[in-house]
Amino acid sequence: MSRAVRSSLAVRRQAHAPLFAALGDETRLSLVAKLCGGQPRSISQLTEGSKLTRQAITKHLRVLEDAEIVHSVRTGRESLFKFDPEPIVEIKKYLDLISEQWDQTLSRLKSFVEE
């Protein structure tokens, strides 16, 4: 493991854990799935069809908003939530670092066995 990769994993850990946590809930994944379709939706719309209360959905949306996976804009009496892809990209980069580190290990192991 190179020092560069290890430090990348360390430095970004604190920043990324809350992102994973925000996605670590079935209800919130459902909200993300609805919103990444592109069309901004109000809280009431997002509550439709759910077994949960509007307030519960609101709390989940706030969690996603804190993680910046979603942004809200108040328009009139309703607040519209829209998807922001940037944190998803960031998380994928982090996972790529892990995979990369693992692949390097495998290739080292392979060359070791081949000697």
Add this chain to the structure above:
Amino acid sequence: MSRAVRSSLAVRRQAHAPLFAALGDETRLSLVAKLCGGQPRSISQLTEGSKLTRQAITKHLRVLEDAEIVHSVRTGRESLFKFDPEPIVEIKKYLDLISEQWDQTLSRLKSFVEE
């Protein structure tokens, strides 16, 4: 949003939420970072340098093991934990579905504006 993509997001949601949740903790991300280096380590080794108790680390390892991000093998008096890359790959695929859905939206929006 095509029906195929939407159903993929729905079907896999229940399976993926626990995976994200398992990664949604700084301590566990730290453990993953150590183990994806390739070398299997014992609980005591993984506890070294941490401010937490061995028992706390053990609990975190069990969470990672339930998510199959890590596997343990008891050898003698110590149990060795090793990294398993498969769930990480699975998570990346899921994030790719979300990104793909978002990109499709953008391209539709773009062609709409260009008309």
Add this chain to the structure above:
DNA sequence: CTAATCTGCAACCTGGAGGTTGCGTAAATG
């Protein structure tokens, strides 16, 4: 054999996540 090491199990504690209900207010509707 004895002592040190590594672990598992169980009890216990605490804070916060996830959920509900109730109420008040602003905005759209008719």
Add this chain to the structure above:
DNA sequence: CATTTACGCAACCTCCAGGTTGCAGATTAG
């Protein structure tokens, strides 16, 4: 203007995640 709709705030509840301590058993070391 009266009513419905959409929302925010606050209090409250329950449960479990995350952490600790204590103890006992198995394994290794000297």
